[in-house]
Amino acid sequence: MGGKLGLLFLLAWVVVASGSIVSLPIKAVNLGGWLVVEGWMTNLFHGVDMGYALMDGTRVTLWSATQGMFLSAVGGAGSDVVANQGEVKDWETLRVELPLPLTFVGLDNNGGLVAVQTSPGQAGEFQIIRNAGLARIKAPNGRFLQVKTGGVVTADGDVTSESWSDSDPSVFTMKITGQMDGDAQLCSFYGAEKTVSILQDHWNTFITEEVFRSISSNGLNAVRIPVVWWITKTDDTPSCHPPNYPGYQAMLERAFQCAEKYNLGVIVDLHAAPWSQNGQSHSASRDDTVGWGDQNIDDTVRVIEGLAARYAVQKSLLGIGLLNEPSEQVHIDTLKKYYKAGYNTVRNQVKRDDVYVIMEGRLAGGGDSEMADFARQFQNCVLDVHCYNLYGDMFNAGRMSAEQNIRYVTTHRADHLKSLMRANGALVFVGEWTAEWKVGGASREENQTFVDAQLDVYGQATFGWAFWTYINPKDPYWSLKSLIKDGNITVPQN
Numbered sequence: 001m002g003g004k005l006g007l008l009f010l011l012a013w014v015v016v017a018s019g020s021i022v023s024l025p026i027k028a029v030n031l032g033g034w035l036v037v038e039g040w041m042t043n044l045f046h047g048v049d050m051g052y053a054l055m056d057g058t059r060v061t062l063w064s065a066t067q068g069m070f071l072s073a074v075g076g077a078g079s080d081v082v083a084n085q086g087e088v089k090d091w092e093t094l095r096v097e098l099p100l101p102l103t104f105v106g107l108d109n110n111g112g113l114v115a116v117q118t119s120p121g122q123a124g125e126f127q128i129i130r131n132a133g134l135a136r137i138k139a140p141n142g143r144f145l146q147v148k149t150g151g152v153v154t155a156d157g158d159v160t161s162e163s164w165s166d167s168d169p170s171v172f173t174m175k176i177t178g179q180m181d182g183d184a185q186l187c188s189f190y191g192a193e194k195t196v197s198i199l200q201d202h203w204n205t206f207i208t209e210e211v212f213r214s215i216s217s218n219g220l221n222a223v224r225i226p227v228v229w230w231i232t233k234t235d236d237t238p239s240c241h242p243p244n245y246p247g248y249q250a251m252l253e254r255a256f257q258c259a260e261k262y263n264l265g266v267i268v269d270l271h272a273a274p275w276s277q278n279g280q281s282h283s284a285s286r287d288d289t290v291g292w293g294d295q296n297i298d299d300t301v302r303v304i305e306g307l308a309a310r311y312a313v314q315k316s317l318l319g320i321g322l323l324n325e326p327s328e329q330v331h332i333d334t335l336k337k338y339y340k341a342g343y344n345t346v347r348n349q350v351k352r353d354d355v356y357v358i359m360e361g362r363l364a365g366g367g368d369s370e371m372a373d374f375a376r377q378f379q380n381c382v383l384d385v386h387c388y389n390l391y392g393d394m395f396n397a398g399r400m401s402a403e404q405n406i407r408y409v410t411t412h413r414a415d416h417l418k419s420l421m422r423a424n425g426a427l428v429f430v431g432e433w434t435a436e437w438k439v440g441g442a443s444r445e446e447n448q449t450f451v452d453a454q455l456d457v458y459g460q461a462t463f464g465w466a467f468w469t470y471i472n473p474k475d476p477y478w479s480l481k482s483l484i485k486d487g488n489i490t491v492p493q494n
Contacts, residue, residue: 021316022265025464027491028222029215029480030432032469034207035251036226036271037199038282039181041472044202048189050179054128056188056286057180058096061088062135063173064147065166071153084151093177095287096128128174131164135174146170180288182281183228183243183272192238196245203251209258211470216262218484219491222318223264224431224466225255226271228284229299232306243284249310259316266314267358267466268307269321269431273300278327278363290329297338304342308349319356319382320346321431328364335362336374343378356463358382358429368420375426382463383420384431387413387454390438397438402446405437409453414460421462429463435488436477447477451489459492 032038039045054060062071064083071094072085127138137145139155146157146169157170164171179185187195215223230243231252238246252268259266272284275291292300304322311317322342326335343357359375359382361367368385375381389395389405400408420428435451442450458465467480467489476482483489 021260021263022221022318024427025459025461026222026265026318026429026466027220027459027464028224028265028267028466029220030224030226030466030469031207031211031255032226033472034203034225035231035248036228036282036284037181037183037186039185040281041469041474041478042202042206043473044186044198045181050181051176053179053189054096054176055179055185056096057185057281057288058176059093059178060096061093061175061177062137063175064151064169065171065173066169067147067151069151071172081153082151083147083153088177130174133173133175134164135172136170137172144170145172180281180285183284184240184286185281187240187243188286192240192244195240196238196247199245200247203247206471207255209261212255212258212262212264214481215470216264219493221264222267222464222466223255223259223470224267224269224321225252226269226282226324227252227307228272229270229274229303232303232310256311256314256316260314264316265318266311266316267319267321268311268317269324269358270300270303270307271324273303273323277323277330278325279329280325283324290327292326292330294331294334294337297334297341300338301341301345305345305349308346312350312352312355317350317355319358320350321358321360321384323360325360325386326362328362328367330362332362332370339374343381353380356380356382356427358384358431359426360384360386360431368416372420372422372425376422376424378426381426382429383426384429385417385420386432387430387458388432388434388436389450390434390436395438397440400439402439402442402450405439406446406450406453409450409457414457417457417461427463428461430458430461430465432468433458433465434468434478435483436475448488451483455489455492 033041037044063069064071067083069083070085070088071081071083073081125140129136129138136159139145141155143155144157144159145153145155147153148169159170186198190198228243230245231248233244235244236246238244256266271282273292274296276283276285277290277292279285279288279290304320308320322339339359346355346357357378357380359371361369361371368383372383375383389408394400417428417430433454435447437450439446469478470480472478476486480489
């Protein structure tokens with residue numbers, strides 16, 4: 001008991017003595033869906049027919065009526081694309097990337113269709129011409145794809161009529177099988193100027209000063225704000241590729257002003273790095289691939305440098321998150337190299353011991369532990385872990401009861417956090433968690449117990465926790481505002 005109280009006293013003393021407006025451990029909330037587009041939790045794509053719209057990353061299949069087969073590259077990259085598969089598996093899906101409509105396919109020297117490596121830059125410029133659910137594909141050579149005997153696909157078709165007959169070998173049934181809903185998709189669908197107009201309206205209405213006042217009045221003392229890599233740009237010209245949204249940084253400026261007014265600490269978290277560190281919509285990926293690597297470290301460090309330099313004097317600055325949820329596809333040596341460079345950059349810009357550098361492990365088994373070993377070499381460093389009873393087969397509906405989910409939090413997650421809180425190591429931060437789970441028909445009491453168990457366990461983290469997220473108009477279990485209003489969460493007071 002005495003040791004624990006002594007530790008808490010020491011942490012509070014260090015923070016207060018250095019002038020911060022908050023004390024540790026923090027009780028925070030994420031401002032998700034505000035400065036990083038996440039369509040699943042906002043109304044930014046309202047009115048868009050996601051079953052028909054073509055945007056960056058849209059996944060489609062092409063069915064040849066004459067052959068009765070899907071276009072496929074069953075041999076993988078470098079193999080011929082043919083129409084010979086009766087069902088959709090792995091190599092029957094093409095991705096759209098505007099203005100280059102079909103990625104991962106190209107033409108060989110003889111006009112045949114070939115699957116290329118998973119890099120949009122290697123794909124040819126194919127034009128999609130649509131007629132309801134049907135499509136023709138115009139190749140870079142100006143001719144149309146058509147299916148010949150045996151399923152051979154070539155780009156040598158001439159279309160001289162308006163017919164869309166099933167007997168025409170250049171006609172395909174195109175079906176959308178998946179969509180992304182991030183920054184890249186919004187901009188590719190609406191274009192740069194309209195996207196900026198949509199976003200400026202969203203920025204000014206989704207998170208307001210009243211939100212900061214409410215967060216503070218409900219016992220929280222910090223916010224975690226996700227941002228994308230182009231936030232430090234100063235160009236006033238709207239653009240999708242490369243992205244640029246005028247007015248973006250002004251929103252973060254306003255956030256700092258509101259945070260200081262209501263005595264809230266601010267964590268700025270880089271959610272989207274150049275070319276995407278995890279291929280997900282919230283990392284601004286164009287096509288669900290992971291492109292971030294060694295070649296992007298310098299550019300990403302410059303973003304961190306810009307943020308650190310600009311906000312170093314802000315009293316409410318509490319931390320800078322170097323990278324959100326890097327994929328297991330990111331090599332660990334690359335991640336460590338970047339984190340070391342990012343840490344040194346923040347320390348060079350911010351001459352304060354109450355501002356923390358926050359690192360995350362990879363989205364792979366053992367990612368937290370491998371990063372805990374690495375992060376312990378740095379002073380004022382925080383290890384960010386995300387705790388969701390949602391992702392992975394074990395959490396699928398019907399696999400675990402309400403009681404088992406709650407026990408998983410109180411045993412497995414509690415033990416995991418304890419294992420990361422090492423002597424002379426980084427502070428531990430549960431940077432994302434939520435009240436959502438996959439237990440069908442859970443009672444109000446079970447939902448409440450699940451939330452209370454998380455508050456208790458994550459409250460032991462030495463840096464604190466941040467709920468995801470404050471506002472989610474589409475799902476109250478992801479919305480701290482709704483949960484507080486309905487009496488399902490009361491923020492514990494130290």
